[in-house]
Amino acid sequence: MNNLSHDLDKRKNIISNALNDYVPVVFPEELYKAARHLIEAGGKRLRPSVLLMAAQTVDPKIAIDTIIPAAVSVELIHNFTLIHDDIMDADETRRSIETVHTKWGISEGILAGDTLYAKAFEVLSYTKKEPDKVTKCLRLLAKACLHICEGQWLDIKFENNRDVSEADYLDMVQKKTAVLYAASLAMGGILGGGTEDEVHALWEFGIATGISFQIRDDVLDLITPYEVLGKDRASDLTEGKMTLIMIHGLKHGIKLDPSKLTTENEIDEAIEALQNAGSIEYAMEKARELLLVGKSRLSVIADSEAKDDLLALADHMISRVH
């Protein structure tokens, strides 16, 4: 785990520096400051990291600098979605700071997101690999963005909708969250010159672990105190979001009415009820299952240091506290 942490930090630093270079603050400066706001606040740089790892998995000798632009592009897409999602969810804090639209305004937030969206595709075009590989990545990334929009649309429509099934939720989360992990991994596989089977395995690993991470995030949203989480606590509960936990809880007779969850005390009681009904443990078990499924997909790929890192990172993501 120590070695993984070290390598993760190394990749994270490379990516953070590249983000800085590729998204300079130019005229009109406030637009670019707004666009960079969440990027500068940190984040795990998980998606670009797994893109680099995936490329190294199929080509251990790949020159990292040739594919840094592609790695930057997936992180930019991730940050664009955060900015727009915060507007739609009316969330005021993220990563312990004000969200973009809270600080700059809604129109400005829409534009800051649109700017990162464009930047992502511009930067992707600087990838120093054969143009046919780059256009394959272009198609994959654009399709991932479509799925993200579909997933976010479903997420909104699922709010306070008690007819949402577990299958509906898993489909929504696959689109909203997992496809961008999966696309990052597949793009790494393509740029590293992987076979179709290898790229497919990386994609499937991404889908399963991506859903697994999101379920874990849903749990964290409930059980983590504000100071650690860095964003509005139990926002899923207070916004009436349908997660695996809520779906399980509702099925087991727990009443979850956002309009009756306004005080800290009421929120604590709802979380305790979900805990007693086994809803939180149910979700965690599902997350662990998906992690195993995901890891098994990588068996078609030859063992390597990068593959070990990918597997260790997946374990780490599910076990992490925040």
Next chain:
Amino acid sequence: MNNLSHDLDKRKNIISNALNDYVPVVFPEELYKAARHLIEAGGKRLRPSVLLMAAQTVDPKIAIDTIIPAAVSVELIHNFTLIHDDIMDADETRRSIETVHTKWGISEGILAGDTLYAKAFEVLSYTKKEPDKVTKCLRLLAKACLHICEGQWLDIKFENNRDVSEADYLDMVQKKTAVLYAASLAMGGILGGGTEDEVHALWEFGIATGISFQIRDDVLDLITPYEVLGKDRASDLTEGKMTLIMIHGLKHGIKLDPSKLTTENEIDEAIEALQNAGSIEYAMEKARELLLVGKSRLSVIADSEAKDDLLALADHMISRVH
């Protein structure tokens, strides 16, 4: 002019059919209906048309179907910007129908726009030309999107700001409107295999005529009745937008306070005052000048039917009533 109309209609139909094919209504259906709402309401398909013409200008024998995806992509970007702009400007009608966010809601409008944004880049990847030409177009289109965001940001910041100069306005309009025309033309030039000089000339023609069209649009916004315009009348005046006309009017002592322009009568009086001060004629003269500059840029390109069409279309756009 009759021949041009015929060819324009032919190109418009090809593009409208392709738009239909490339943006099918799939699950979740309401998202895609919202995304297609303005596309289905019509529009001149000007940007995709000039992309096709530009390609034919440098390669008269080009097979149109190989570059239709690129043409579709610029129309999708245009429609994405309309959806988001309508949210920011709080406009309720466009093309004589409700705007997307008015019909579906603001979050839904943001997502419908984001969906077309992704679709544009996905469809671009289907262009049947050498991958290096496609990645060149990718970079050009992404950069155009960045400029559009910058231009829209400036447009918002210019509202009710009486310090905005003519140069500020021209810079804003170049970014917000002209670069997408210019990028469409340059993409056509690249895909048609044009030389660097030819692509540059097409770009410059697009910048000058694009600004010219926007100035003409500003004039139309003031002098066209609602039934013909299909959107809120004199919205620039009532929203305090800074156009060449307003900048000229303010410099000549006309008072333009949006809070005092609420009745039809007050709006009519303000327009009359601008007319008497020569502000509208001043803007039209600027539009005509830019048209001439733009047309002269095409002199480096060999004469052809497509070039004649491009020149005739530019003339037509400036002279059009609506």
